[in-house]
Amino acid sequence: MALTNSQYDAVMRLYNQRQISDQRALAERRRDAYLHIPRLQELDSKAAGLSVDKAYALLDPGDHRDFDLKKALAEISAERKLLLEKHGYPDNYLDMQYVCPACRDTGYIGRKKCSCFRQLELQVLYAQSNLPDTLRKDTFENFSLDYYDPSRISPQTGASSLQEAENALRTARSFVRNFHEEFENLCFYGEVGVGKTFLSHCIAGALLDRGFSVLYLTAGDMFDMLRKYKFSGSGDTGELQEFYGFLFSSDLLIIDDLGTELTNTFVSSELFTCINERILRRTPTILSTNLSVREFADTFSERTASRILGNYTLVHMSGHDIRIQKKLAGGQ
Known part of the structure; x- marks a missing residue:
C-alpha cells in the first residue's frame, strides 16, 4: 500500500535523523584523529585549499597555474591512509560511515527506493499502529x-x-x-x-x-x-x-x-x-x-x-x- 503523506514524511524524517547522526559521528572521529595525529588536520586543510585554488583557476581566465588536482588529492589521500594505519586506525576512519551505504542514508538510489526504505516504512507503520x-x-x-x-x-x-x-x-x-x-x-x-x-x-x-x-x-x-x-x-x-x-x-x-x-x-x-x-x-x-x-x-x-x-x-x-x-x- 502507498504511504499517506504524513507517513512518507515520517519516513523521510528518519532518514534526515540518520544523516545528522552520520555527520556528528564523522565530526567526532575527525576530532579524535586530529588530536592524536595533528598532521591529518594539515593534510585536510591542504586538500581543501587545493580544491578552492582549482575552482578559482577554472573561473579566472587569467589564472595560468597548471596543477593536477586529482593527482595532488590522491597523494594527500594516500598519506592520510598511511598515517591512520600507522596509528592503529582503519584507513576509512575519516570517511562518512552510513547505516545503508547503498543509498547513503537518503532512501533512494537514483529515483528508485532503496531496500532499506521498506524497513523504515514498517517502523513508521508499527509506531502509528x-x-x-x-x-x-x-x-x-x-x-x-x-x-x-x-x-x-x-x-x-x-x-x-x-x-x-x-x-x-x-x-x-x-x-x-x-x-x-x-x-x-x-x-x-x-x-x-x-x-x-x-x-x-x-x-x-x-x-x-x-x-x-x-x-x-x-x-x-x-x-x-x-x-x-x-x-x-x-x-x-x-x-x-x-x-x-x-x-x-x-x-x-x-x-x-x-x-x-x-x-x-x-x-x-x-x-x-x-x-x-x-x-x-x-x-x-x-x-x-x-x-x-x-x-x-x-x-x-x-x-x-x-x-x-x-x-x-x-x-x-x-x-x-x-x-x-x-x-x-x-x-x-
Whole structure:
C-alpha cells in the first residue's frame, strides 16, 4: 500500500535523523584523529585549499597555474591512509560511515527506493499502529489450540471450545490472506481471556509486515480520544485531527474490549459513526467484545448491532481463561 503523506514524511524524517547522526559521528572521529595525529588536520586543510585554488583557476581566465588536482588529492589521500594505519586506525576512519551505504542514508538510489526504505516504512507503520510491545510475540505460529477443551460445548454455537478456536484461527488466517482483495469485517465475541485479543494482534502483525496501515485501540482509549477531538479547543486539534482522519483511513482498524467502557449517548453515537463510515469507505474493521449479540444491542443500540450483523463475520470463542490456565501451569 502507498504511504499517506504524513507517513512518507515520517519516513523521510528518519532518514534526515540518520544523516545528522552520520555527520556528528564523522565530526567526532575527525576530532579524535586530529588530536592524536595533528598532521591529518594539515593534510585536510591542504586538500581543501587545493580544491578552492582549482575552482578559482577554472573561473579566472587569467589564472595560468597548471596543477593536477586529482593527482595532488590522491597523494594527500594516500598519506592520510598511511598515517591512520600507522596509528592503529582503519584507513576509512575519516570517511562518512552510513547505516545503508547503498543509498547513503537518503532512501533512494537514483529515483528508485532503496531496500532499506521498506524497513523504515514498517517502523513508521508499527509506531502509528498503537499496538502494544507484546505484538511481536502474538503470531499465528504462537497461537496454541492446547488451551481449548474439546469436551466443553458452547451453548451459543453448539460447538466445542476447540472447534470454535480452530474456526477462529482459520477465519483470521483467511482474513489476512484475502485482505484488500475481499472486503470483510470481523467481530470476535465471547468469554474473557479466550484469545480474541491475541488473534487480533496476529492479524495486525501479519498485515503490518505486508505494508498495510493498522490502527489498534482499546474501546476506552478510542472514546477518550474522540471526546478530546470533539470538545478540545481550536488550538489543540493538530494531533487529534490526524488521529480522527486515521480512524477512518487506516487500512485496518481494530477496536478491542468493546463493552468494558462506560456507555452513554456519546459513546453509542460515535461507535455507530465509526463503524458505518468505515463500511461506506470499505475499510475493514475488527471488533473484540465480551458481550453477546443481544447484550451488544442493549449496551449500544439496535442500529449499531444491525450494521454489525449485516456487515461483519461473527466469530464466537469460548473456554477457560487462558491467562489463568497459564498461571496454574506455572506460566508455561
